[in-house]
Amino acid sequence: MKVAYVTTDHPLARQDDEREIALAAWLGAGIEGAPVNWRDPDVDWSDFDAAVVRSPWDYILYRDEFVAWAHRVASVTRLLNPAPVIEWNTDKTYLRTLGVPTIPTHWPESGTDLPEWDEYVVKPAVSAGARDTIRTTDRETAAGHTAKLLGEGRTVMVQPYVPSVEQEGELSLLYFGGRFSHAVRRHPMLTGVAETAENRATLRDPDDDQFALAERILAAVPHDLLYARVDLVRMPDGEPVLIELELTEPYLFLRSELAAPDLFAEALAEMLKG
Ligand SMILES: Nc1ncnc2c1ncn2[C@@H]1O[C@H](COP(=O)(O)OP(=O)(O)O)[C@@H](O)[C@H]1O
Ligand SMILES: [Mg+2]
Numbered sequence: 001m002k003v004a005y006v007t008t009d010h011p012l013a014r015q016d017d018e019r020e021i022a023l024a025a026w027l028g029a030g031i032e033g034a035p036v037n038w039r040d041p042d043v044d045w046s047d048f049d050a051a052v053v054r055s056p057w058d059y060i061l062y063r064d065e066f067v068a069w070a071h072r073v074a075s076v077t078r079l080l081n082p083a084p085v086i087e088w089n090t091d092k093t094y095l096r097t098l099g100v101p102t103i104p105t106h107w108p109e110s111g112t113d114l115p116e117w118d119e120y121v122v123k124p125a126v127s128a129g130a131r132d133t134i135r136t137t138d139r140e141t142a143a144g145h146t147a148k149l150l151g152e153g154r155t156v157m158v159q160p161y162v163p164s165v166e167q168e169g170e171l172s173l174l175y176f177g178g179r180f181s182h183a184v185r186r187h188p189m190l191t192g193v194a195e196t197a198e199n200r201a202t203l204r205d206p207d208d209d210q211f212a213l214a215e216r217i218l219a220a221v222p223h224d225l226l227y228a229r230v231d232l233v234r235m236p237d238g239e240p241v242l243i244e245l246e247l248t249e250p251y252l253f254l255r256s257e258l259a260a261p262d263l264f265a266e267a268l269a270e271m272l273k274g
Contacts, residue, residue, distance in 0.1 A: 001272055004036040004043075004051040004077075010058035014129070018254045019055065025261035029269040038069055046076040050272060052226065053081060053249055060128050063090055080226040080271065081247050089247040092125040093155060100217050101241040103233065106158040111147025114139060119161035121190065122146055124154045128249070135161055135190040162243075164234045166191060170243060173206055173214045174252055174260065175228040177267030180211075182257035186231070203256045210240050217242055226271055227252065227264065 005023060007016055019035060026033040036043055038056040045051055051073050059066035067087045074083035081089075088094055095102045106115050114120070120142035123133035134145050142158065149156045169185040184201040193199070206214070214230040221228075229250035231243045254260045 001031045001049045001269075002047070003031050003033050003268070003272075004045065004048040005033045006038050006051050006053045007035050007055040008039065008058045009037050010039075010061075012061075013055070013057040016055035016057075018252055021254050021261050022054070022252075022264060025265035026268065028262065029265035031265065031269060031272070038066070045073045048077050050078040050080055050268075052268065053079070053086065056249055057128065059090070059249065060126065060131060063126050066090065078272075080268070082223055085221070085223050085225065085247050089245065090126060091155070092123075092127070092157060092244070094245070095157075095242065098217065098220055098242070098245070100213065100220060101239060103159045103162060103235070103241055103243055108146050108150070108156055108158055111143045111150060114143055114146065114158055117160045121159045121161050122149070123157050123159075124149050125157055126154065130189040133190065161190070162233050162235065164236070168234055169204075171204060171206060171210055171232045172201070172246075172250075172253065173210070173230045173232070174250075174257075175214075175218065175225070175230070176260075176263045177226060177270055178218070178224070178228075179263065179267065180214075181260050181263045182253070183210075184253045184256050201253050201256060207240075213240050213242070217245060221245075221247070224271065226267055 023033040070079060070083040070086040073079050108114060119137045121135050122142050122145045127133060136142050146156050165188040171183055172186055173183045174181045183204050183206045185204045186201050187195045187199050210232055213232060217230055218228055225247060229246035232240045233243050234240055
């Protein structure tokens, strides 16, 4: 089996430090993986038994091109996750229709159209790595950023800042082939404190209510998923809610759990058989 490990060589994209671990695990499962730049025009995707979307982290600059790419590749080989999932999941408006608890989100039509909250997070619906995302207590600043993003033709999300990301933290639950692998507590991104080797993600056991919510979220997606990351936070009343469902190009925290790379590889091998 020959499988494309879909990545990028864009200078602005973060380095994918999980690539070698994943490829080694794939090899152990009899899968020959090859890193491929999704925008490389010389690639013949039909040469591969499958293409696994892993770290095309520049897609955020070319989202429409990326979605078109996904459909094109899916017409000549097996794309994982599937193209309809990629199209749906690269725009956070999916949070409006999933039917599960999320951070209360206002979808403004104009810069002046904002609720009264103590502290705002303003983010575009198409984003990753907190790109173009701000946190502010100043309503005018929130309004200005909202107007700027709307002016660029982008869909905007306005949320209250959820302080629990700094204490309990954001919890990411990783699934391979629909099976739970591991969960990590994430470093909060809007605090001005950079992520370092010391404060980076740490392994954590989800609570029962977090497990239950994650399962409910995944059950709402009508596709077989090779990989899924469910990102949860707790609201001030203790309720766990979805902040983001990552089905496109999640970092998988493969270093956090010894068994994770093999689970990933086994799930891929299983799907390639089917
Ligand atoms: N409403 C919020 N309250 C607190 N922190 C937030 C909020 N929204 C986003 N963040 C922080 O910003 C990060 C990025 O936001 P997220 O919605 O996950 O978008 P993306 O990861 O796609 O950029 C989160 O991991 C979290 O640390
Ligand atoms: Mg996120």
